[in-house]
Amino acid sequence: MTVTATGPSTVLREARVPGDGLYEGRRVLRRLPEGWQERPYARFEVVPQARTIGAEIRGVDLSRPLAPALREELNRALLEWKVLFFRAQHLTSAQQRDFARNWGELETNPLLAAGSSDDVVRFDKGAGAAPTYENVWHTDVTFRERPALGAVLQLREVPPFGGDTLWADMAAAYDNLPREVRDRIDGARAVHDFIPGFARFYGPERLLPHQDLFPPVEHPVVRTHPETGRRMLFVNTSFTTHITGMDRDESDRLLRFLFQQAHVPEYQVRWRWQAGDVAFWDNRATQHYAVGDYGSRRRVAERVAVAGDRPF
Structure with a gap:
């Protein structure tokens, strides 16, 4: 077979990849809202764990009552870092x-196993444990009219390896959306429902008694933080079903793209x-995303959630 040699190409072939993906490139990683005055912390040490999200707090004993000044400084740290970590508290x-x-005020969740009281959720994972799955990117209880403000999670027993948890900064996710996507979703609303998230591990007989208690609700696709004014992407794989007033195929495609944003490592911290x-x-x-890589080894956690406000 004879191959005829040719000179170098003079036209670059088309560089085409599927649309609506995540691509490489520089990302805006802004930890604080515009105009936010950053100040030093006086009552504890802050050890950053990632660029925009996550800090270990050293020098605070959570078993003791918080003085008002300490509470206010911890709240400022929460607003600035989005998730705070405290080692070896054993509460x-x-x-x-x-x-x-x-x-x-604390909230209860009748869909999950309770610990010592109704407002303590207990995740006891291991051989023979009732299955629940948190290894998907989600925001807690967005199926409520007033989703939780925040949550306090303690690991009581850890497996010998694995079982990490990751958090994603949804303000950074919003900041880096293409302008045309932001224009489409600013002012849009989406429906949230508990059924899709819990149907992954519960049957209809478990879900039906709660269906009237938790009807579908609408929230803005882009939420404004009530304390910082920061704009944040507020849809998640577990509970967001569709964008209001949008054709279902178009809504599904746009939501798939928005769901992907939590997967960007630059927006994440891993503990x-x-x-x-x-x-x-x-x-x-x-x-957040609880990594389910520890098999039948036991992992025991308890979570307490703080009731929130209506997103706007």
Whole structure:
């Protein structure tokens, strides 16, 4: 077979990839809202864990009552870092609840197993445990009219490896959306429903009793943080079903693209748990993902959630 040699090409072939994907390139990584005055912390040490989200707090004993000044400084850290980590606290359930109450009333979740009281959710994972799955990017309880402000999670037992949790900064996700996408979703609303998320591991007989208690609700696709004024993407794979007033195929395509934004590593922080660690996150500003890589090994966590407000 004879091959005829030719000279170098003079026209670059088309560089085509499927649309609506995530691509490489520089990303805007802005931790604080515009105009926010950053100040030093006086009552504890802050150890950043990632560029825009996640900080370890050192020098605070969460088992003790919080003085008002300490509570206010911790709240500022929460707003600035979105998720705070505290090593080796080993709180009782009552102490965990007392800490969370500094941010408001506690909420209950009848769809999940309770711990020592109705407002403590207990995740006991291991061989023979009832299945629930949190290894998907989600924001807690957006199927409520007033989704949780935040949550306090403590790991009581950790597997020998695995079981990390990741959080994603949804303000950074919004900042980096293409302009044409932001123009489409600013002012849009989406429907949230508990059924899709919980139907992954519960049958109809478990879900039907709660169907009237938790009817579908609408929230803005882009939420404004009530304390910082920051704009944040507010849709998630577990509970957002469709964008109001949009053709279903178009809504599905746009939501798939928006759901992907939490997957960008530059917007994330990952925490490797030790027994007794506590994480406190701003549920208004983040999504999270519990990594399910520990098989039949046991992982026990307890979560207390703080009731929130109506998104706007």
